[in-house]
Amino acid sequence: MNILVLGASSDLYGGSKILSIVANILAEGKHNPIVVISETGPLVEELAKHNVEVKIIRLGILRRKYMSISGILNRITVTRSAWKALNSLIDDRKIDLIYSNTTGVFIGAFLAKNGN
Secondary structure: OEEEEEOOOOOOOHHHHHHHHHHHHHHHOOOEEEEEEOOOOHHHHHHHHOOOEEEEOOOOOOOHHHOOHHHHHHHHHHHHHHHHHHHHHHHHHOOOEEEEOOOOOOHHHHHHHOOO
16 A cells, blocks of 8 residues: 655654554555655754655645745645645556544645645
8 A cells, every 4th residue: 555644844753753663664565655744854864774765845835934924835835835736746656545643734635625
């Protein structure tokens, strides 16, 4: 099964650590997880040790610092770009399941609801 795993950050704390564990379990279970995060960081290196594919696509993650008019406009622009890139990835890789690691990665819910 091809599984798109969307993460909020590329550090190795909290949710990112859980994302690493989940992706590794999926890969060991003969699934094909493709992890998408917004930037490179220690998580990328950790996933590479387990041969988990990682794509860097700015996802428009919701964070407190974007709770202003300019921040919301920024999130809309980034999310629109991410929507196109992720839809292309979903089609190209024949993704069966979308897994958002945290609620801040809201684009995953919209992609899944859209039928992807």
